[in-house]
Amino acid sequence: MLKVENLNQYYGGSHILRGLSFTAEPGKVTTLLGRNGVGKTTLLKCLMGLVPAQSGSIRFGEADITRAASYVRVQAGIGYVPQGREIFPRLSVEENLLMGLATQSGRTPIPPRIFEMFPVLKQMLGRRGGDLSGGQQQQLAIGRALAMGPKLLILDEPTEGIQPSIIKDIERAIRALAETGEMAILLVEQYYDFARSLADHYLVMERGEIIREGKGSEMEADGVRALLSV
Numbered sequence: 001m002l003k004v005e006n007l008n009q010y011y012g013g014s015h016i017l018r019g020l021s022f023t024a025e026p027g028k029v030t031t032l033l034g035r036n037g038v039g040k041t042t043l044l045k046c047l048m049g050l051v052p053a054q055s056g057s058i059r060f061g062e063a064d065i066t067r068a069a070s071y072v073r074v075q076a077g078i079g080y081v082p083q084g085r086e087i088f089p090r091l092s093v094e095e096n097l098l099m100g101l102a103t104q105s106g107r108t109p110i111p112p113r114i115f116e117m118f119p120v121l122k123q124m125l126g127r128r129g130g131d132l133s134g135g136q137q138q139q140l141a142i143g144r145a146l147a148m149g150p151k152l153l154i155l156d157e158p159t160e161g162i163q164p165s166i167i168k169d170i171e172r173a174i175r176a177l178a179e180t181g182e183m184a185i186l187l188v189e190q191y192y193d194f195a196r197s198l199a200d201h202y203l204v205m206e207r208g209e210i211i212r213e214g215k216g217s218e219m220e221a222d223g224v225r226a227l228l229s230v
């Protein structure tokens with residue numbers, strides 16, 4: 001589904017992504033762990049075309065999207081939930097969800113599954129996004145990314161700054177999405193227990209490189225927790 005090979009990216013003279021390679025498979029949660037500043041968000045921005053890759057390749061299904069524009073990647077079926085959520089605070093919940101459908105033609109309705117997954121969004125349809133709690137905004141950002149039925153869902157630290165009860169809801173939602181088999185999920189996380197609970201496959205990043213990977217069920221035995229503590 002997603003295949004990244006030997007990806008390199010620089011900010012000015014700093015080499016941020018250093019020959020990164022990995023894959024993410026449909027129906028599976030691939031979890032990328034790593035400490036602050038190792039380049040996780042930069043990698044996701046590269047996957048979305050928000051920062052250019054210097055070299056290497058990104059394949060999505062049959063297509064080489066290494067140089068594709070962001071909207072082309074979204075149209076091809078990549079849903080992105082950015083770090084810090086980045087919902088539109090002045091637009092209503094409904095309008096935020098409709099923005100997720102902006103690449104679809106005509107009057108595509110908001111898929112009911114989003115409201116089944118996050119009922120609070122239905123209750124708050126007319127509220128301004130900015131008036132929601134952090135956890136509700138995160139659910140909205142995930143709902144927005146799901147609106148166009150992605151084949152790859154990318155989430156950047158969805159638990160950051162979120163209250164525990166909503167973390168549980170988000171965990172259940174991600175598991176349910178993976179179990180449909182309809183999409184590959186690439187989850188960036190620093191919250192170890194959440195990552196461990198969801199990972200089918202894990203990747204550990206350090207200074208722009210994947211330094212370890214394996215089955216989610218073996219994270220504990222592989223000593224991943226120790227790699228993340230400072």
Ligand SMILES: Nc1ncnc2c1ncn2[C@@H]1O[C@H](COP(=O)(O)OP(=O)(O)OP(=O)(O)O)[C@@H](O)[C@H]1O
Pocket residue numbers: 011016034035036037038039040041042043083190
């Ligand atoms: N726009 C930018 N210009 C220059 N350097 C940047 C830019 N954005 C990030 N960096 C640097 O690139 C490195 C990787 O940052 P990135 O945000 O990808 O890390 P991260 O792993 O997502 O961290 P966190 O866990 O804190 O979100 C850091 O050293 C950061 O300071």
Ligand SMILES: [Mg+2]
Pocket residue numbers: 040041042083156
């Ligand atoms: Mg980040």
